[in-house]
Amino acid sequence: MNKHESLWLVWQNVNTRLFYHVGTLSFYDNQYTFQYTYRSNGPQKVNDALKNGYLLHPMFPDIKKEYKSKNLFGTFKRRLPSEIRVDFKEILSDLSLSEDYSKMELLERTRGKLGGDQYSFEKPLKIIDGVLKTSFYINGMSYQNLPRNWSEILKSHKKIFLKLEPENPIDENAIAIYTEFNIKLGYVPRFYASGISALIKNGMEPKVSINYINESSESGWWVKLDFECEVPLTSEPILPNLDPIFEYVM
Numbered sequence: 159m160n161k162h163e164s165l166w167l168v169w170q171n172v173n174t175r176l177f178y179h180v181g182t183l184s185f186y187d188n189q190y191t192f193q194y195t196y197r198s199n200g201p202q203k204v205n206d207a208l209k210n211g212y213l214l215h216p217m218f219p220d221i222k223k224e225y226k227s228k229n230l231f232g233t234f235k236r237r238l239p240s241e242i243r244v245d246f247k248e249i250l251s252d253l254s255l256s257e258d259y260s261k262m263e264l265l266e267r268t269r270g271k272l273g274g275d276q277y278s279f280e281k282p283l284k285i286i287d288g289v290l291k292t293s294f295y296i297n298g299m300s301y302q303n304l305p306r307n308w309s310e311i312l313k314s315h316k317k318i319f320l321k322l323e324p325e326n327p328i329d330e331n332a333i334a335i336y337t338e339f340n341i342k343l344g345y346v347p348r349f350y351a352s353g354i355s356a357l358i359k360n361g362m363e364p365k366v367s368i369n370y371i372n373e374s375s376e377s378g379w380w381v382k383l384d385f386e387c388e389v390p391l392t393s394e395p396i397l398p399n400l401d402p403i404f405e406y407v408m
């Protein structure tokens with residue numbers, strides 16, 4: 159069976175610094191597809207982004223069309239490091255990728271980010287055998303009052319906790335991230351927050367662990383977390399107003 163791979167295309171408003179999941183790139187049966195998240199009227203999707211300054215990508219001008227291609231769309235391919243670079247093998251090694259990598263894997267590891275760009279590719283919230291799994295970089299670390307030795311603290315004491323912030327003036331679903339010493343590191347990315355907060359409100363207890371720390375990089379790459387959480391068995395949708403927020407893998 160062919161593996162289905164997908165990534166969320168995320169756009170950031172440079173003025174508000176808020177992020178929106180505007181579209182999804184998928185690869186299945188040797189074909190790439192891209193489609194906007196126009197079917198969702200929930201926050202942090204393309205309809206919400208359009209109200210807050212977003213313009214449809216010029217390569218994908220039809221919000222309701224499912225774009226298809228046998229090759230990775232050129233506008234996304236140019237976000238990948240070139241295979242003809244003399245240091246390309248070293249790049250793969252740094253990203254923990256083998257030489258038989260897929261372009262979707264390379265997009266995921268690099269996040270497809272360009273300097274000064276408003277787009278990035280992020281892992282979706284996937285439910286596998288009743289467990290939601292993903293990984294993400296902590297948002298907003300540079301805006302926190304972190305101690306100078308924060309990286310040493312995290313490397314020595316790796317327990318991480320999530321805390322809902324229902325009174326947050328920006329997002330009622332905001333989820334703050336703390337160390338065991340009550341140091342606030344930042345936030346779960348906002349485009350994940352509605353789904354993850356719904357699980358917490360339903361009594362679930364997520365497991366969060368540190369995957370990667372690089373204090374010498376840009377702040378958006380400082381700390382990567384792995385996340386997993388059981389999904390409650392219920393006949394009612396967890397997020398009836400935000401569907402589809404999760405991707406199910408059979």
